[in-house]
Amino acid sequence: MAQGEKQRSVLRINLDILNAVRDEGxxxxxxxxxxxxxxxxxxxxxxxxxxxxxxxxxxxxxxxxTYSLTPKGVSFLIEMRHAESFVQGxxxxx
Amino acid sequence: MKPERQKLASGAFIIFCLNIMNxxxxxxxxxxxxxxxxxxxxSVLWAISIGFMLLGIxxxxxAGTSLISGRTLVDITGxxxxxxxxxxxxxxxxxxxxxxxxxxxxLVIAIGYARSxxxxxxxxxxxxxAAVVGATLLSLYSFSILSYFVTVILLAFVVFxxxxxxxxxxxxxxxxxxxxxxxxxxAHCVLxxxxxxxxxxxxxxxxxxxxxGFLSLLIFVVRSEVVGPG
Numbered sequence: 001m002a003q004g005e006k007q008r009s010v011l012r013i014n015l016d017i018l019n020a021v022r023d024e025g026x027x028x029x030x031x032x033x034x035x036x037x038x039x040x041x042x043x044x045x046x047x048x049x050x051x052x053x054x055x056x057x058x059x060x061x062x063x064x065x066t067y068s069l070t071p072k073g074v075s076f077l078i079e080m081r082h083a084e085s086f087v088q089g090x091x092x093x094x
Numbered sequence: 095m096k097p098e099r100q101k102l103a104s105g106a107f108i109i110f111c112l113n114i115m116n117x118x119x120x121x122x123x124x125x126x127x128x129x130x131x132x133x134x135x136x137s138v139l140w141a142i143s144i145g146f147m148l149l150g151i152x153x154x155x156x157a158g159t160s161l162i163s164g165r166t167l168v169d170i171t172g173x174x175x176x177x178x179x180x181x182x183x184x185x186x187x188x189x190x191x192x193x194x195x196x197x198x199x200x201l202v203i204a205i206g207y208a209r210s211x212x213x214x215x216x217x218x219x220x221x222x223x224a225a226v227v228g229a230t231l232l233s234l235y236s237f238s239i240l241s242y243f244v245t246v247i248l249l250a251f252v253v254f255x256x257x258x259x260x261x262x263x264x265x266x267x268x269x270x271x272x273x274x275x276x277x278x279x280x281a282h283c284v285l286x287x288x289x290x291x292x293x294x295x296x297x298x299x300x301x302x303x304x305x306x307g308f309l310s311l312l313i314f315v316v317r318s319e320v321v322g323p324g
Contacts, residue, residue: 083130091259
């Protein structure tokens with residue numbers, strides 16, 4: 001993995017999803033899918049995981065399904081922002 | 095107080111102040127590395143957390159020794175006159191503990207960086223504990239020289255690994271960490287020479303350069319809490 005494009009870690013993918021949800025406010029799965037660059041099958045798995053951890057919540061209105069950050073998700077993103085900054089200082093990546 | 099003794103005490107007080115501040119920065123860095131490691135399970139972060147914790151403890155011990163004995167490590171290594179046996183044993187033990195903790199701390203950090211780059215520690219880093227055990231059998235003077243020499247080698251390795259890692263993931267604050275390690279490396283080169291020639295003035299210069307390294311680390315830690323990732 002040292003050469004070429006590196007595979008994203010699970011944490012990185014979760015962060016990409018959470019950032020997408022935060023930026024959209026109430027994000028549709030298609031928008032998250034586009035932003036996080038995932039297949040539909042993998043996106044569903046990650047969204048289920050994040051919902052189970054209480055970081056995002058799903059709202060269903062008829063056919064429409066949207067996701068938004070929970071207060072726990074907001075504080076997780078803030079903590080992660082600091083951790084990522086610290087980690088990058090030591091030349092590492094999440 | 096005699097002028098020579100007053101000079102020794104003032105030098106020791108400067109070392110005390112610098113080491114206490116360095117220790118606070120080291121322990122703060124250890125805490126933030128521990129905090130970051132809860133999210134990002136990384137061997138480098140684990141090593142940084144443990145390494146800086148050991149370094150912080152060692153610096154507190156050395157600061158305490160300087161304050162209580164009124165002498166710096168170089169003075170303790172070079173002069174023995176006018177001191178009771180129990181005081182001599184205590185200062186020797188404290189200095190040996192500090193030097194060992196410092197060496198082990200940088201060894202842990204170097205192994206962490208090595209594992210991140212190569213997947214396992216290189217044989218040179220793995221051989222360092224054997225040198226530590228062997229060195230404890232020597233006098234404080236020999237031990238100090240060997241300890242600083244091993245520390246300089248380990249820090250050179252850490253700076254080199256830091257350069258390699260930085261070329262891969264260059265965050266906007268990574269230069270400050272590299273600068274910090276480079277200054278601490280330069281400081282230990284000066285400290286090694288000061289111990290070799292038993293130069294108190296040179297020892298103070300080395301301690302001051304080391305403080306600048308820790309200052310750079312402090313600025314990084316504070317900014318990483320304020321500024322986001324680059």
